[in-house]
Amino acid sequence: MSGVKLTNVKKSYGAVEVIRGVDIVIEEGEFCVFVGPSGCGKSTLLRMIAGLEEISAGTIAIGDRRVNDLDPSQRGTAMVFQTYALYPHMTVERNMGFGLLMNGVAKSEVKAKVDKAAKILQIETLLNRKPRQLSGGQRQRVAIGRAIVRDPDVFLFDEPLSNLDAELRVATRLEIAKLHGQLQGATMVYVTHDQVEAMTLADKIVVLRDGRVEQIGAPMELYEDPDNIFVAGFIGSPKMNFVEVKGDKLPDGRPLRLSGSQSNAVATLGVRADALERAGPGAGTIAGEVSVVERLGDAEFVHFRTPWGQELVARFPPGAAVRVRDSLQFALTGKVHFFDAEGRVLRDVAMAGNPVAAEA
Amino acid sequence: MSDAALPPGRMRQSIFTPRRKRFITSIVLAVMCVIWIYPLIWMIAASFKPNSELFTNPGMIPNRPTFENYGRAWTEANMQRYFFNTLFVTVGSVLITTIAAALGGYVLGRREFPGKWPLMGLMVFTLFIPQGYTIIPVFQLLTTLGLGQSLWGLMLATCGHSIVIFILLFAGYFTQMPRELEEASRMDGVGPVKTFWYVMLPLAKPIVVTVVVMQSLQAWNDFLLPLVITLANPAMRTLSVGIYSFKGEHFVDWGGMMAASTIAIGPIVLLFLFLQRYFIDGLAGAVKG
Numbered sequence: 001m002s003g004v005k006l007t008n009v010k011k012s013y014g015a016v017e018v019i020r021g022v023d024i025v026i027e028e029g030e031f032c033v034f035v036g037p038s039g040c041g042k043s044t045l046l047r048m049i050a051g052l053e054e055i056s057a058g059t060i061a062i063g064d065r066r067v068n069d070l071d072p073s074q075r076g077t078a079m080v081f082q083t084y085a086l087y088p089h090m091t092v093e094r095n096m097g098f099g100l101l102m103n104g105v106a107k108s109e110v111k112a113k114v115d116k117a118a119k120i121l122q123i124e125t126l127l128n129r130k131p132r133q134l135s136g137g138q139r140q141r142v143a144i145g146r147a148i149v150r151d152p153d154v155f156l157f158d159e160p161l162s163n164l165d166a167e168l169r170v171a172t173r174l175e176i177a178k179l180h181g182q183l184q185g186a187t188m189v190y191v192t193h194d195q196v197e198a199m200t201l202a203d204k205i206v207v208l209r210d211g212r213v214e215q216i217g218a219p220m221e222l223y224e225d226p227d228n229i230f231v232a233g234f235i236g237s238p239k240m241n242f243v244e245v246k247g248d249k250l251p252d253g254r255p256l257r258l259s260g261s262q263s264n265a266v267a268t269l270g271v272r273a274d275a276l277e278r279a280g281p282g283a284g285t286i287a288g289e290v291s292v293v294e295r296l297g298d299a300e301f302v303h304f305r306t307p308w309g310q311e312l313v314a315r316f317p318p319g320a321a322v323r324v325r326d327s328l329q330f331a332l333t334g335k336v337h338f339f340d341a342e343g344r345v346l347r348d349v350a351m352a353g354n355p356v357a358a359e360a
Numbered sequence: 361m362s363d364a365a366l367p368p369g370r371m372r373q374s375i376f377t378p379r380r381k382r383f384i385t386s387i388v389l390a391v392m393c394v395i396w397i398y399p400l401i402w403m404i405a406a407s408f409k410p411n412s413e414l415f416t417n418p419g420m421i422p423n424r425p426t427f428e429n430y431g432r433a434w435t436e437a438n439m440q441r442y443f444f445n446t447l448f449v450t451v452g453s454v455l456i457t458t459i460a461a462a463l464g465g466y467v468l469g470r471r472e473f474p475g476k477w478p479l480m481g482l483m484v485f486t487l488f489i490p491q492g493y494t495i496i497p498v499f500q501l502l503t504t505l506g507l508g509q510s511l512w513g514l515m516l517a518t519c520g521h522s523i524v525i526f527i528l529l530f531a532g533y534f535t536q537m538p539r540e541l542e543e544a545s546r547m548d549g550v551g552p553v554k555t556f557w558y559v560m561l562p563l564a565k566p567i568v569v570t571v572v573v574m575q576s577l578q579a580w581n582d583f584l585l586p587l588v589i590t591l592a593n594p595a596m597r598t599l600s601v602g603i604y605s606f607k608g609e610h611f612v613d614w615g616g617m618m619a620a621s622t623i624a625i626g627p628i629v630l631l632f633l634f635l636q637r638y639f640i641d642g643l644a645g646a647v648k649g
Contacts, residue, residue, distance in 0.1 A: 052543050073549025085540035089562045099548025102558070150548070 002063025002076070002153045003028040003187055004049060009058035011044055011211075018044055020211040021058070026204070029185045031177075035198040035234070036208035042191045043158055045208070049189060050079050050156050062154060073099075078147035079156040082163060084139045086131040086146075092118075093127040096146045110149075117148040120182060137168045144179070155183075157190040161197065177201055195235050199223070207231050224335065229343035232270050238301060240337070241276070241312040243269045243286070251308035254285065258338070260349035267341040273301060275334025276314035284329025288312060293322055304328060400625075407618035414614050429619035433606075437613075439620050441595065442602035445511060446624075449586075449598060450579040452515040457523055457575045458568060464523075465530020465567075466556055470542070483524045491521070495588050502589070511596055514589050518579045526571045533567045534560060569638035573631065580628055599624040 004026040011019035019041045026032040034042040047053040049060060051072035060067050067075045086095050094101075096117060097110040118124045121141045131139055140160060147155055160176070161169045177200070180188055192198055198205050199219045207214040207222065207230070215227040219235075226232035232240050245266050248256050258266060276286070288304030291311065300316040314330055316322060338349040406414055407429050409422040417423055433439045467473075468480065498517050499508065507513030537560065545555040561568070583600040590596040597605070603624060606617035632639070 050547065052546070071549075072543075072547050077547070079544070079547050081540045081544060083538060083540050085538065085544040087541065087544075087559055098545075098558075099550060102548065102550040102554050146544075146548075 003030065004032075004154055004189065005059075005061040006045075006049070007059040007061075009045070009048065009060060010056045011041070011048060011053065012056045018211050019048070019056075022208075022211070022213055024206055024213065024216065026187060026189060028187055031180050031188045031190065031201055031203045032206060033190045033192060033198040033202035033204070034206045034208055035192055035195055036214075037234070038193055039210075040208040041211040042193075042208050046079075046156050046158055046189060046191045049075075049154070050077050051075050052079075076153035077156055078150045078152035078154075079158065080140075080143045080147050080160045082159040084131070084143040084163075086139060086142055088131055091128050091130060092123065092134070092142050092145075095131070095142060096149045099146075099150060113149050113151070114145075117145040120148065120179070121145050136164050137172060140164065140172055141175075144176075148183070153187060155186055155188045157188065159191055159193070161192070162194075173197060173200060196237060199235065205235075207234060225345075225347075226337065227345055229268060229270065229339045229345075232337055232339070232345075236272060238273050238313050240270045240272050243271070243306075243310070243312070245269050245338075250286065251310075252287070252306065256285070257352040258349055259352040260346070262340070262346045263338075263349045265340045265346060266338045266349055268339040268343070270337035270339060271332055272334065273313045273315040275332060275336065276312075276330045277333040278314075278316070278320075279329040279331040281329060284331050286312070286330045286332070288328060288330070290322055290324050290326045290328060293324060302328075304330075403618050404622055406614065407622045409615060411613065411615040429615040430623070432613075433616045433620040433623065437602065437606065437616055437620065438594075438597075439599070439602060439623055442597050442599045443623065445596060446580060446598040446600075447627075448511055449515045449518055450576055452512075453518040453579045454572055454575045456516070457519045457526060458571050460519070461523055461526035461571055462530050462561060462564065462568065463556070464527040465532075466534050466560060468527065469531035469534030470537075480528075483527065486524055491584060495585060498585070499588055508589070509593055509596070514586055514596065514598075517585055517589065518582060521578050521582070521585075522574065526575070529570065530564060530567055533564050537563065566638060566641045569635055569641075573635050573639045576631055577628060580624075 004024075006022055006024040009019060009022045010017065022045060024032075034045060036042050044053055048055050049062075051067065051070060055068055062075055062077065087098065090098060093111075093114055096114045100110045100113065101107070114127070115124070118127060121144060123138065123141050123145060126134060126138060126142070131142070134142065140163075143160070157176070161172055164172060176190075180186065180201075190197075190201060202219055204216065205219055205222055206216050209230055214234075215222060215231045217225075222231055222235045226235065229242065233242065244251055245256060245268060248258060248263070248266075250256055250269075256269070278284075286306060288306045290302055290304045292303040294301040294303070295318075298318060300318060300320050300322070301313050302316050302320070302322050303311055303313045305311055322328070332351065336351055338346040340346055401420065405420045405422065408425045408427075409417065410424065410426055410428060413423060468476065498520070502508045502513040502517060505513070507516065541559060541563075542555060545559050550558070581600060582598070583604070586596075586598040586601050587604070590598070590601055594605075599620070603617055603620045606613045606620065
C-alpha cells in the first residue's frame with residue numbers, strides 16, 4: 001500500500017489550461033476526497049492519477065514510484081467509474097475477473113479472488129447474473145468488486161454515487177466508508193461535487209476550483225476555518241451567509257465593532273446558519289423579514305430578507321414559533337468569519353464584544 | 361342496415377371500425393404478398409415439371425411431378441461444382457469482410473488519427489462509383505497478383521462490394537459505445553486487441569449479424585463480377601453464372617434452370633430464417649445510432 005503525491009501537476013488541452021499547478025500529498029491509507037463545482041478539474045485530476053489522461057507538466061508519484069509515463073494498469077490503481085462501466089455481455093463473475101484472466105492469472109486463483117471480493121461486498125448470489133439484471137446499487141457494488149479483485153494500492157472513485165437515487169446514495173456512502181475500514185491501509189481517492197459526501201467520507205478534503213487547489217484539510221478544519229470565501233461557501237449546508245461590510249458598517253448602516261489589526265481590510269462577513277440567533281426587538285445585528293421556513297424535523301431553517309434585499313438563512317431549534325412575514329432580529333452568537341476584498345480569510349479579526357450584550 | 365337512419369358522417373365512421381380497418385389492411389397486404397411471391401412459387405413449381413409441360417400447363421401443380429430437372433442440373437450442368445464454388449467464395453468473403461470491416465470500423469469509430477476525415481470522405485465517395493466501371497480494373501489487378509484464374513481471386517474481389525458500407529456501419533455503432541468500457545479494460549491491463557475481441561466485438565453482435573447476412577446475400581447472388589472473372593474458366597463458375605449457361609443460343613432448358621435456381625436460393629432462405637431476428641435488430645440499431 002502506498003500514498004499518492006502530486007507535485008506541480010498541470011494539464012492543458014491546446015491553449016486551455018484545465019489544471020494549473022496542483023500540489024497534493026495523500027498519505028498511505030488515507031481517504032482523500034476531491035470536491036469542487038463542475039468543471040473545476042477534479043475528474044481530470046483523478047484520471048491523470050489513473051493514467052487515462054496524460055500529464056502536461058509536473059510529477060505524479062504513487063508510493064515512491066514516479067508514474068507519469070506508466071501505463072494505467074501498471075500504476076497499482078483501480079478505478080470505479082461513475083457509469084460503472086461494467087461489460088454488459090459478461091456475468092458479474094467474469095466482469096470482476098476479466099482483467100486477471102486476460103493477464104494470464106490461473107482460473108482457480110481468479111475464482112478465489114472474485115469470491116473473496118464478492119463476500120466483502122455481499123454479492124455472492126449475483127455472480128452469475130448479467131449487469132442488466134442488477135439494480136443500480138448492485139451494479140455499483142460489482143464495479144467496486146472489480147476494483148477490489150485487482151488488489152490495488154490506490155482506489156480511485158469517480159463520482160460513484162451520482163447515478164443512484166437519494167436513498168441508495170446515503171446507504172452506499174456508508175458502505176464505502178465501511179469498506180475503507182475493512183480494506184486496511186487502502187488509499188482511496190474519491191471525486192464528488194457533493195460536499196456532504198466529501199464531509200462524511202473524507203479524512204482529507206481537497207477543494208478545487210478552476211484547476212487550482214483552494215484548500216486542503218480535514219473536513220472539520222475546512223468547515224470551521226476556511227481559507228477563503230470560496231471554501232467557506234462551498235463546504236457546509238446550508239451555504240454560509242455572506243454580508244458585505246463597508247467601513248465597519250453593514251449595508252443598512254448598522255455599525256459593526258471589530259477588533260484586530262486587519263479589521264480595516266474586512267470586505268465580507270461570513271456567518272453560518274447556526275451562528276445566528278434570534279434576539280430581542282432592536283437588539284440584533286441583522287434584521288430581516290421571514291420569507292420561507294423549512295421544517296426538517298430536527299431543525300428549522302428560516303430564510304429571511306434583510307432590509308438591503310439579501311436572502312439569508314438562520315437555523316432554529318425545532319418548534320420555533322416563526323411564521324412567514326415575521327420581522328426578526330438576529331444576533332451573531334457563533335463563529336463569525338471575515339474576508340478581505342480578494343476573498344481571503346482574515347484570521348485575526350474578531351467581533352469587539354457582543355453588540356447584543358452591549359445594547360441590552 | 362340498422363344504421364341507415366344515421367347521418368351520413370356518422371355512418372362513414374361506423375364502416376371503418378378499427379377491426380374492419382385491420383381486416384382491409386390485411387387483405388391489401390396479402391394481395392401484395394401474393395404478387396411478390398408469385399414468381400418464386402412459379403419457379404419452384406416449374407422446377408418439378410418436365411420441359412414439355414412447362415408452357416402447356418399454366419397451373420401451379422405439375423401433372424407429372426418429376427425430379428429429373430434436379431438430377432440434370434446437379435450433375436450434367438455441373439451445379440454440384442458451382443454450388444461448392446459459390447459456397448467457398450461466400451464463406452471466405454463473409455469471414456474476411458466481417459473481420460476487416462469490424463477492425464476498420466473500430467479504428468474509424470473510436471480513434472483519432474491524422475487524415476481520418478479525408479479517408480472517410482474518400483471511402484464514401486467510392487460508394488458512388490457504379491460496379492460496372494470497376495470490374496475491368498479489378499480483374500486486371502487480380503491477374504497482376506496471379507489470382508485472375510483462381511477462386512481465391514474471385515473471393516477477394518467479392519469482399520470489396522459493400523465493405524465501405526459495412527465499415528461505416530461498424531464505425532457508427534462503435535462511436536456510440538461509452539468510452540468508460542475501454543478505459544475500464546485499459547485499467548484492467550487488457551491490451552487493445554484483446555479489448556476489441558473480448559469487449560467491443562461481442563457488443564457489436566447486431567452489426568456482425570447484419571454484415572454476415574448482407575455479405576452472404578451479395579456474394580451468393582453476385583453475377584456480373586463472377587461472370588467476367590470466370591469467362592475463360594468454366595470450372596470456376598458460381599451458381600448464378602452457371603444458371604445463366606442454361607440459356608443456350610438455340611434452346612433454353614427452362615426446367616433445368618428453374619431447378620438450379622431453386623437449389624441456389626435454398627441456402628439463402630435458410631440463412632435468413634435463422635438470422636432474421638438479429639438482422640432486423642442490427643438494421644434498426646444502425647438507423648437509431
